[in-house]
Amino acid sequence: MSRTVTLVLVDHAGVPLGALPPYDLPEPWWQEVASVVAEARRRHGLDVAVLRLLAADRPEPPGGHVTYLGEVPGRPSVPLDPVSVDLSPEPLRAPWAEPGGPARSLAWATAELRRLGRPATVVAQQRAWNLSAIWRLDGDGGSAWLKQVPAFLRHEAAVLRWLGHAVPGTAPTLLADDGSGRMLLDHVPGDDRYEAGSDERAAIAADHHAIQLRAAGDVARLVAAGLPDRRGSALARWIRAALAPHDPSIVADLLTGLDARLEEVRRFGLPDTLVHGDLHPGNVRSDGERRVIIDWGDSFVGHPAFDILRLTETLDPATAGPLLEAWAARWRADVPGCDPERAVTLLRPVAALRLAAVFAMFLAGIEPSERPFHVNDVPACLDRAALTSFPEGQAAVRPLP
Template sequence: MSRTVTLVLVDPTGRPLGALPPYDVPEPWWQQVGAIVDEARHRYGVDVAVLRLLAADRPEPPGGSLTYLAEVAAAPAVPLAPVTVDLAPHPLRAAWAEPGGPAASVAWATAELARHGRPVTAVAQHRTWNLSAIWRLDGPDGSAWLKQVPAFFRHEAAVLRRLATVVPDLVPALLAADDTGRILLDHVPGEDRYAADPAERAAITAAHHTVQRRAVADTERLVAAGVPDLRGPALSRWIRDRLAPHDTAVAADLLAGLDDRLDRVRDCGLPDTLVHGDLHPGNVRGDGRRATIIDWGDAFVGHPAFDILRLTETLDAPTAGPLLDAWAARWRADVPGSDPHRAVELLRPVAPLRLAAVYAMFLAGIEPSERPYHLGDVPACLKRAAALA
C-alpha cells in the first residue's frame, strides 16, 4: 500500500504558491513525511517542509490520496497548479504546522546542540501530524532527534528527567527541552521493535518492571512536575469528562460501574506508579544489546497493570499468559499479599475505555482537517471495552 500525495506550497509568509503535480510515496502512514520530502526533492528539485494534512480521500489511515500543506523558501521553477485552499488560522493548530514553525524549531535544536559542542550538518524531517513533529539532526559527533508535541504531551520531558536519575539505561537521553513542547533527544541505536517475539516482550516486561518499581516512591514528584494524575477515582472522572461529547451507549454499563470496579482494583493491593501509557513493542528501540523505552508522552501516574495489558493486547492467550504470569509474580514478590492477576482482569475492559478517552482528548485538541487521524478510534475502543466487560 502506498499514498498519492499532492503538496500545496506556501512561502514563509504563508502566501499560497500553487500545487506540485501528484506523486506516489511508498509509506502508507499519513504522518510519515520523510518520503514526501525526498520525492519532492528528487522529482522537482524542491526542498519542502511539510506543515500539515489538508484533505484525504478516505475516512482514516493508511493509504489513499492526500493533500498536504508544505512550505518552501521561494517559488520553485517547476510549474505549479492553481489551487483554492482554506488557510485561515485555527486556534488548535500546532506551532509546527504554521509557516515558519519548522524553521524555528530546527533553529532552536541546532542552537541547543551547539551548546553541547555538537554542530549540525544535515536535518531531515521524518514526521508531522497533530501529535508530534519529528526531525533528525546529524553531525560529525552523532545524531539527535528533535520532537515537538502538543500541550497534552508536554510532561514527557519531566518524565525523562526523572527517569534519567533512576534508570538512565532504559530511556533516551534528554539533551534539552523548552516550554513549547520541544524536546531534544540523543540518538538511540537500533530499530523500533514492532516485530518483537515473546522472548523479547518478556525482556521488555522485566525492564519496565524496574522502571515502575522505582517510580512508586516518585508519584507525588511526578504529579507535581505535570504528569497526569489518574489514580483511583481521578481516572473515572477523567474518562467520563473526555467521553462526554461522544456516544458511549455501547459501553454504558461499564461506565456506570466504573467507580465500583476501580474500588475492587484498589483492593488488589498494587501500588500506583508511573505508567508508560502506550507500551507496545514499537515504542521500544533496540539493537540486540540494549533496549530503550521511548515515547513517554502518554505517561501518567496510575495502576501498573495498564502497561502489561497494552503489551499483550494483540497476543493470543497461550502467548500472553506466561508474560502476564511473570509480571504478576514480580509484583507479588514486591507486594506480598497483593493479587495482580485479579487487578489485570478487572482492568482488562478499562484499558480500551481509557484509550477511547485518550483519543477523545486528541479529537478535542486538534483542528478539523486532522480529525481523520483519530475519528474512528473512539467508537472502536468503546466497542472493544464493552466486549471485554
C-alpha cells in the same frame, strides 16, 4: 498499499503558491513525511517542510490520495498547478503546522546543539502530524532528534528527565527542552520492535517492571513535575469528562460500576506508579544489545497493570498467559500480599475505556483536518471495552457484586 501525495505549497509568509503534480510513494502511513520531502527534492529540486495534512480521500489511514501543506523558501521555479485551499487560522493548529513553525523549532534545536558542542550539519524532517513533528539532526558529534509535541503531551520531557536520573539508560536521553513541547533527544541506535515475539516482549515487561518499581516511591514528585494523575477516582473522572461528547447511550452503559471497580482494584495492593500508557513493542527500540522505551507522551501516574495489558492486548491467550503470569509473579515477589491477577481481570475493560478517552482527548485537541488520524479509534476502543467486560458481547461493564 501505497499513497499518492499532493503537496500544496506556501512561502514563509503563508502566501499560497500552488500545488506540485501528484506523485506516488510506497510508504502508506500519512504521518511519515521523510519520503514526501525526499521525493519533492528528487523530482523538483525543492526543499520542502511538510506542515500538516489538508485532506485525504479515505476516512482513515493508511494509503489513498493524501494532500499536505508544505512550506518552501521563496517562489519555486518549477511549474505549479493552481489550487483552491482554505488556509484560515485555526485555534487548535499545532505551532509546527504554521508557516515559519519548522524554522523556529529548528533554530532552537540547532542553537541547543551548538551550546552542547555538537553542531548539526544536516537536518531531515521525519514526521509531521497532530501528535508530533520529528526532525533528525546529524553532525560530527553524532545524531540527535528534535521532537515537538502539543501541550497535552508536553509532560514527556519531565518523564524523560526523571528517567534519566532515576533509571538511566531505559529511555532516550533528554538533551534539552523548552517547556512548551520542544525536546532535543540523543540518538538511540537500533530499530523499533514492532514485530517483537513473546520472548522479547517478556524482556520488555521485565525491564519496565524495574522502572515501575523504582517510580512507585516517586509518584508525588512525578505528579508535581506535571504528569497527569490518573489514580483511582481521578481516572474515572477523567474518562467520564473525555468521553462525554461521544455517544451517550454507549458510554453511559460502559461506565456503569467504574468507580466501584477501581475502588476494588485498589484493595488488591499494587502501588500506583509511572505508567507508560502505550507500551506496545513499536515503542521499544533495540540494537540487539540494549532496549530503550521511547514515546512517553501518553504517560501518567496510575495502576501498573495498564502497561502489561497494552503489551499483551494483540496476543492470543496462550501467548499472553505466560507474560501475564510472569508479570504477576514479579509484583507478588516485590509487594507481598498483593493480588495482581485479580487486578488485571478487573482492569481489562477499563484499559480499553482509558484508550478510548486518550483518543477522545486527541480529537478534542487537534484541528479538524487532522481528525481522520483518530476519528475511528474511539468507537473501536469502546467496542473492545464492551467485549472485554462481557465476552458474550453485551454492551455494559458488569457491575461489581
